Amino acid sequence: MTMPQHSSVENDLLARARKVLPQGSLGNVHLPDEYDFVVSRGLGSKIWDSSGNEYIDYLLGSGPMILGHAHPLVNKASMDALKEGTTFFTQNRYAIELAEEIVKAVPCAEQVRFTTSGSEATFQALRIARAKSGKDKVLKFEGGYHGINDYASISVTPDNPLPFPVPKKSIAGIPQAVVDTVLIAPFNDIETTVSVIEEHAKDLAAVIVEPVQRLLEPRDGFLHALSDACKRNGVILIFDEVVTGFRLAYGGAQEFYGVTPDLATLGKVVGGGMPLAAVAGSAELMSVYDSTIASSEEYVHQGGTLNGNPLACAAGLASLKELNKPSVYETYHSRGRKLKQGLQKILDASGVSGFVSGSDVFFDIFFTDQPIFDYRSTLSSDKRLNGVFDRALIHHGVFKNAGKVYVGTCHTEDDVNVTLEAFTYAISAVENALG
Ligand SMILES: Cc1ncc(COP(=O)(O)O)c(C=O)c1O
Structure with missing residues (x-):
């Protein structure tokens, strides 16, 4: 297998990008220079770079493109909406219909408020909880990702974690006053989590959790016990379903695991690839947004120029319509399972220690022989080998970003078979790198 060749047109675009974009990127994907590319288009499960190299795409726009790129029905829906105008700042029928579907x-979800990004949605969910409870503190799990707002940017990837529940800011620019309102607990450790909740209940507004934290599935009973502890202690439970919503099941992780939180955040799939996310919850909690109570202590103003943008809502609605057809999730998950289990088998047959972790439809490898169950246990894995694996896949025409294989309903049996061959090739590249 050879390295994809890059044309002078693509190299020129990359050089221009490095001048005007910090690190030449949009902040999301950072490839070594020799692998860096500029995507030119996508169709179904494939993307092409600006030199014409084709890749089976397991980034899928970081998850929104679950149905594949340029899906004809999703494109048609947003183009039809576009003919009626681009944005209005006011109610439109697509936003109302999408809210009804959610x-x-x-x-x-009894009521829905749209935002433009998942980061805004998690920020809003935490604000609703603080407004409603009159309490300031929030608990998040170590290693959990909830976007880039200040509250979310704490204890995301600490190199030297602190004792629980002490928070550690993950990036610069976060005020210490915000850091001090965040408590940190270990995912999948219900005893420690409950003791933090109980000790801080009188100041604690909310617990926010990714039901599948990055690539960590919840242990049996963890989410149920978390929900019970929140109820007992008067703390609002937020499921951040930006990844899991409409992906683990049509009703998201709440349906999949049978645990209903107080609030949920949605993003990615719900906007069909357009800039759209949402916070949803009971009418009682969402009443903080009611401007007729503007003089009350609970009132939260939430606006946004592109909230509920009709093109995004039309794309989201068309995507949900496709996903809600009979047996879509069965086929989707069984295809993902074939890839996930196939990759574990390839690893087991090699001399490389590793676990494929995550759900059936989004997963990646931890290169370690230690069990993986929380953020700290993931620190035992050799991340350098993930780089070797990901780069080797590119040689084989398969693209994934660092941290996740996103499977889509667009991936065909053929894609799966080609990808399993690519996985075999990439694991042997890892074996070689180990010497
Ligand atoms: C679980 C989770 N929450 C929130 C976000 C933030 O969403 P956005 O990138 O739309 O701001 C992400 C993004 O990947 C996410 O994975």
Whole structure:
């Protein structure tokens, strides 16, 4: 297998990018220079770089493109909406219909507020909880990712974690006053988590959790016990379903695990690839947004120029319509399972220690022989080998970003078979790198 060749047109684009974009990137994907590329288009499960190299895409726009790129029905829906105008700042029928569909699908949702990004949605969910409870503190799990707002950017990837529940800011620019309102607990350790909740209940507004934290599945009973502890202690439970919403099941992780939180955040799939996310919850909690109570202590103003943008809502609605067809999730998950289990088998047959971790439809490898169950246990894995694995896949025409294989309903049996060959090749590259 050879390295994809890059044309002078693509090299020129990359050079221009490095001048005007910090690190030449949009902040999301950082490839070594020799692998860096500029995507030119996508169709179904494939993307092409600006030199014409084709890749089976397991980044899928970081998850929104679950149905594949340029899906004809999703494109048609947003183009039809576009003919009627681009944005209005006011109610539009697509936003109302999408909110209705979310309320039908997502167990905790009685009402929905749209935002433009998942980071805004998690920020809003935490604000609703603080407004409603009158309490300031929030608990997040070590290693959990909730976007780039200040509250979310704490204890995300600490090299030297502190004792629980002490928070550690993950990036510069976060005020210490914000850091001091965040408590940190270990995912999948219910005893420690409950003791933090109980000790801080009188100041604690909310617990926010990714039901599948990055690549860590919840242990049996963890989410149920978390929900019970929140209820007992008067703390609002937020499921951050930006990744899991409409992906683990049509009703998200809430349906999949049978645990209903107080609030949920949605993003990625729900906007069909357009800039759209949402916070959803009971009418009682969402009443903080009611401007007729503007003089009350609970009132939260939430606006946004592109909230509920009609093109994004039309794309989201069309995507949900496709996903809600019979047996879509069965086929989707069984295809993902074939890839995930196939990769574990390839690893087991090699001389490389590793676990494939995550759900059936988003997963990656931890290169370690130690069990993986929380953020600290992931520190035993050799991340350098993930780089070797990911780069070797590129040689084989398969693209994934660091941290996740996102499987889509667009991936065909053929894609799966080619990808399993690519996995075999990439694991032997890892074996070679180990010497
Ligand atoms: C679980 C989770 N929450 C929130 C976000 C933030 O969403 P966005 O990138 O749309 O701001 C992400 C993004 O990947 C996410 O994975």
